[in-house]
Amino acid sequence: MQTSFQLLSTSACAEYNDFQKLTESCSSSDAFERIDSFSVQSLDSRSVSEINSDDELSGRGGASASLTVSPLTPKTEMVDPVNSKSKEELNETLVHAEEAEMEESGRSATPVNSEQPDVLVAAVQTDKGQTLKEEVVMQHQGAEKLPKENCEKEELCKMIDLLTEKLEKREAQLLSISKEKASLEEAYDNLKDEMFRVKEESSSISSLKEEFTQRIADAEKKVQLACKERDAAKKEVKNVKEELATRLNSNETAELLREKDEQIKGLMQEGEKLSKQQLHNSNIIKKLRMKEKENESTNAKQSKKIKELEEELQHLKQVLDGKEEVEKQHRENIKQLNSVVERQEKDLSRLQVDTEELEERNRSVQAALDSAYKDLTDLHKANATKDSEAQEAALSHELKAKEELGLALEKAQDEARQQQEALAIQVADLRLALQRAEQQAARKEDYLRQEIRELQQRLQEAENRNQELSQSVTSATRPLLRQIENLQATLGAQTSSWEKLEKNLSDRLGESQALLAAAAERERAATEELLSNKIQVSSTESQNSLLRQENSRLQAQLEAERSRLKKLENENNRYEVELENLKEEYVKTLDEAKKEKMLLTTQLEMEKMKVEQEKKKAIFVQETAKEKERKSFTLSTMDTVSSTPTLSRSSSISGVDMAGLQASFLSQDDPHDHSFGSMSTSGTNLYEAVRMGAGSSVIENLQSQLKLKEGEISHLQLEIGNLERTRSIMAEELVKLTNQNDEFEEKVKEIPKLRAQLRDLDQRYNTILQMYGEKAEEAEELRLDLEDVKNMYKTQIDELLKQRHN
Numbered sequence: 001m002q003t004s005f006q007l008l009s010t011s012a013c014a015e016y017n018d019f020q021k022l023t024e025s026c027s028s029s030d031a032f033e034r035i036d037s038f039s040v041q042s043l044d045s046r047s048v049s050e051i052n053s054d055d056e057l058s059g060r061g062g063a064s065a066s067l068t069v070s071p072l073t074p075k076t077e078m079v080d081p082v083n084s085k086s087k088e089e090l091n092e093t094l095v096h097a098e099e100a101e102m103e104e105s106g107r108s109a110t111p112v113n114s115e116q117p118d119v120l121v122a123a124v125q126t127d128k129g130q131t132l133k134e135e136v137v138m139q140h141q142g143a144e145k146l147p148k149e150n151c152e153k154e155e156l157c158k159m160i161d162l163l164t165e166k167l168e169k170r171e172a173q174l175l176s177i178s179k180e181k182a183s184l185e186e187a188y189d190n191l192k193d194e195m196f197r198v199k200e201e202s203s204s205i206s207s208l209k210e211e212f213t214q215r216i217a218d219a220e221k222k223v224q225l226a227c228k229e230r231d232a233a234k235k236e237v238k239n240v241k242e243e244l245a246t247r248l249n250s251n252e253t254a255e256l257l258r259e260k261d262e263q264i265k266g267l268m269q270e271g272e273k274l275s276k277q278q279l280h281n282s283n284i285i286k287k288l289r290m291k292e293k294e295n296e297s298t299n300a301k302q303s304k305k306i307k308e309l310e311e312e313l314q315h316l317k318q319v320l321d322g323k324e325e326v327e328k329q330h331r332e333n334i335k336q337l338n339s340v341v342e343r344q345e346k347d348l349s350r351l352q353v354d355t356e357e358l359e360e361r362n363r364s365v366q367a368a369l370d371s372a373y374k375d376l377t378d379l380h381k382a383n384a385t386k387d388s389e390a391q392e393a394a395l396s397h398e399l400k401a402k403e404e405l406g407l408a409l410e411k412a413q414d415e416a417r418q419q420q421e422a423l424a425i426q427v428a429d430l431r432l433a434l435q436r437a438e439q440q441a442a443r444k445e446d447y448l449r450q451e452i453r454e455l456q457q458r459l460q461e462a463e464n465r466n467q468e469l470s471q472s473v474t475s476a477t478r479p480l481l482r483q484i485e486n487l488q489a490t491l492g493a494q495t496s497s498w499e500k501l502e503k504n505l506s507d508r509l510g511e512s513q514a515l516l517a518a519a520a521e522r523e524r525a526a527t528e529e530l531l532s533n534k535i536q537v538s539s540t541e542s543q544n545s546l547l548r549q550e551n552s553r554l555q556a557q558l559e560a561e562r563s564r565l566k567k568l569e570n571e572n573n574r575y576e577v578e579l580e581n582l583k584e585e586y587v588k589t590l591d592e593a594k595k596e597k598m599l600l601t602t603q604l605e606m607e608k609m610k611v612e613q614e615k616k617k618a619i620f621v622q623e624t625a626k627e628k629e630r631k632s633f634t635l636s637t638m639d640t641v642s643s644t645p646t647l648s649r650s651s652s653i654s655g656v657d658m659a660g661l662q663a664s665f666l667s668q669d670d671p672h673d674h675s676f677g678s679m680s681t682s683g684t685n686l687y688e689a690v691r692m693g694a695g696s697s698v699i700e701n702l703q704s705q706l707k708l709k710e711g712e713i714s715h716l717q718l719e720i721g722n723l724e725r726t727r728s729i730m731a732e733e734l735v736k737l738t739n740q741n742d743e744f745e746e747k748v749k750e751i752p753k754l755r756a757q758l759r760d761l762d763q764r765y766n767t768i769l770q771m772y773g774e775k776a777e778e779a780e781e782l783r784l785d786l787e788d789v790k791n792m793y794k795t796q797i798d799e800l801l802k803q804r805h806n
Contacts, residue, residue: 191527191530194534195530195783195787198534198537198783199780201537201541205541205544205776222562227751227752227755229569230565230569230748230751234748237572237576255591259594259595259598263598302596306719309589309592309593309726310722312585312589313726313729316582316585316586316730316733317729319578319582320733320736323575323737323740324736326571326575327740330568330744330747333564333568334747337561337754340557340561341754341757344554344761345761347550348761348764348765351547351764351765351768352768354543355768355771358540358543358771358772358775361536361539368529368532369782369785375522375525376789376792379522379793379796410788414792414795415792415795415796415799417791417792417794417795417796417798418795418796418798418799419792419793419794419795419796419797419798419799419800420519420791420792420793420794420795420796420797420798420799421794421795421797421798421799421802422795422796422797422798422799422800422801422802422803423515423519423794423796423797423798423799423800423801423802424794424797424798424801425798425801425802425805426512426798426800426801426802426803426804426805427512427516427797427801428801429801429805430508430509430512430801430804430805434505434509437505508804511804512801512804515797515800515801516797519793519797522793523790523793526786526789526790526793529786530786533779533782533783533786536779537779540772540775540776540779543772544772547768547769547772572744579737586730586734589730590727590730593723593726593727596723597720597723600716600719600720601720603716604713604716604717607709607712607713608713610709611706611709611710611713614702614705614706614709615706617702618699618702618703618706621699621702622699625699
């Protein structure tokens with residue numbers, strides 16, 4: 001672009017000062033660099049290729065123009081006024097044409113290729129007419145410019161090298177910026193996809209919340225039904241226990257009455273037996289023998305019964321041990337329930353901490369929103385300062401209405417969107433304007449190159465003519481020189497106007513760049529807020545997943561507890577039935593033991609009496625034996641003659657006495673009244689038996705019987721001690737069972753408290769779920785607000801661009 005100006009200056013400038021002005025105009029390439037640094041952001045590969053093609057054409061034109069320069073004749077001083085006039089006219093026409101073109105490029109938004117510089121062509125055609133008229137005068141100027149052409153060519157080569165380097169740098173910047181643009185577009189698409197994904201996840205979270213609320217309601221209903229069933233079962237157990245207590249009291253009284261009646265009957269029967277025994281001793285002896293056999297059988301039966309009772313006692317002990325284990329299990333279950341309640345309380349405390357953390361996060365998000373709103377107000381203030389006073393009043397009124405009524409967000413969002421759209425439109429228009437300006441500049445360069453070529457050709461022709469006519473026509477060359485000076489002046493003015501336009505464009509581009517940088521910073525802040533919101537959403541999702549896991553765990557625990565409750569209820573019912581059966585058996589065994597104890601006590605008393613009687617009898621027998629020994633010596637001589645009849649008599653008497661003695665010994669199993677009644681008879685019989693010579697055998701029998709009775713007495717005493725021990729053990733077991741029953745009742749009383757705690761926990765859980773839903777809704781609202789803020793920024797940028805364009 002600049003080589004054409006330099007060639008024109010070398011061929012057309014009459015003085016060195018004019019050439020210096022042109023070189024200063026050429027140094028305005030820095031402005032082009034500033035223009036390109038902003039326009040590069042919007043240009044694509046097509047615009048880059050077009051610019052490169054234009055630069056190549058301009059380079060070729062410059063090279064051809066430089067090659068067509070021919071040696072000229074020296075310049076004369078007669079042509080100065082003519083050159084000054086022509087320069088002034090050219091400057092005026094070119095300035096008007098450029099201003100018209102710039103106005104058209106700023107107003108229009110049509111494609112670049114459809115525009116044509118009509119005004120410029122008209123102005124150039126007028127310039128061509130003037131130059132054709134003055135060709136004769138131009139021939140005289142070429143001769144004076146020859147000494148300066150060599151140095152100017154060297155400077156032109158240097159400038160061309162610098163321009164090529166600048167073009168290469170600009171192309172590299174274009175490529176890097178296009179890559180950055182592509183990466184930013186990809187990031188924007190990724191952010192959109194993530195926003196859609198977050199919306200889908202929020203919808204799924206809401207559906208899951210509804211499902212969990214329904215499940216929790218169903219679980220609460222089931223728990224209430226189970227509690228009602230448990231209360232009914234407890235009432236039934238209490239009623240059964242009261243009935244059993246009343247029944248036990250009535251049964252005990254009836255059994256005591258029966259025992260007394262039986263005792264009375266037994267006493268009456270024993271009295272009748274005693275009377276009959278006194279009358280019929282012989283029959284009693286037979287009956288006593290039969291009774292001995294029956295007693296032996298009864299003793300065997302009693303031993304069997306005792307063994308059975310011992311086995312039953314062992315079985316009862318085993319049952320009691322099993323019950324104790326069951327009670328231990330119940331206690332462990334209660335401890336586990338208490339631990340579960342404590343865990344739930346800990347979970348509630350942790351959930352409360354999580355809610356507090358969520359509230360703090362919401363506060364931070366609200367603070368971020370407040371900062372965003374402050375940024376919005378700052379943007380509105382900046383826009384208000386740039387816009388008119390009417391717009392400032394409207395924006396301030398809208399901001400006040402937004403703060404008062406709560407509709408500020410929607411209006412601000414719409415305004416921001418409009419501004420962003422306006423800024424985008426302005427940026428697009430500026431880019432189009434830059435492209436048009438560059439294309440127009442390229443066209444102007446091409447056109448000026450063509451003009452320079454034509455002018456150079458004319459100069460060559462004019463120089464040739466000047467060489468031919470220099471000798472003859474000296475006075476006619478002065479107006480031509482003046483026209484050349486005028487043309488040079490117009491070129492200088494044109495370059496200054498072009499520099500001014502470049503400065504204006506660079507200022508506009510700088511402002512638009514600043515706006516774009518501010519918009520980029522706002523977008524970056526918005527992206528950071530989006531990232532923070534995404535992090536918060538991920539944290540809320542993780543918390544939601546944890547809550548789901550906890551809910552599932554709690555549901556599993558509820559189901560396990562329900563199954564345990566059912567098992568415990570079944571076991572409780574089974575144990576209650578077993579307790580009833582055991583109580584009945586225990587009552588029966590107690591009755592039987594009492595009866596047996598009474599019989600055994602009576603037998604012990606009888607045996608004691610019999611032992612005393614036998615001791616007395618033994619003493620009496622010993623005394624009789626001594627007397628018999630004493631009298632045997634005296635009676636031996638007297639009884640020799642009548643030995644046979646006395647022996648038969650004594651044998652008969654001794655047999656009767658032995659039978660009576662045996663009857664007396666066998667009658668010891670009867671009651672004690674009979675024993676006292678038969679003392680006299682048995683004593684006489686024993687005396688007669690000892691007197692008849694059977695003392696030693698009777699004593700041995702009595703001693704053996706005494707030993708047997710003592711063994712039986714000791715055995716019966718041991719049995720009585722064992723029965724008393726079993727009675728004490730059973731009493732202790734009854735006490736334990738009653739204590740356990742009381743503990744179970746206390747635990748049953750604690751169940752409504754536990755239910756109340758469960759209800760409180762459910763209420764807290766429901767409140768936490770509601771809080772979580774509210775926080776999720778607030779997060780969604782914040783996301784929507786961020787999207788609206790982004791749209792507001794975009795609209796604000798678009799509006800600013802539109803306003804700058806207008």
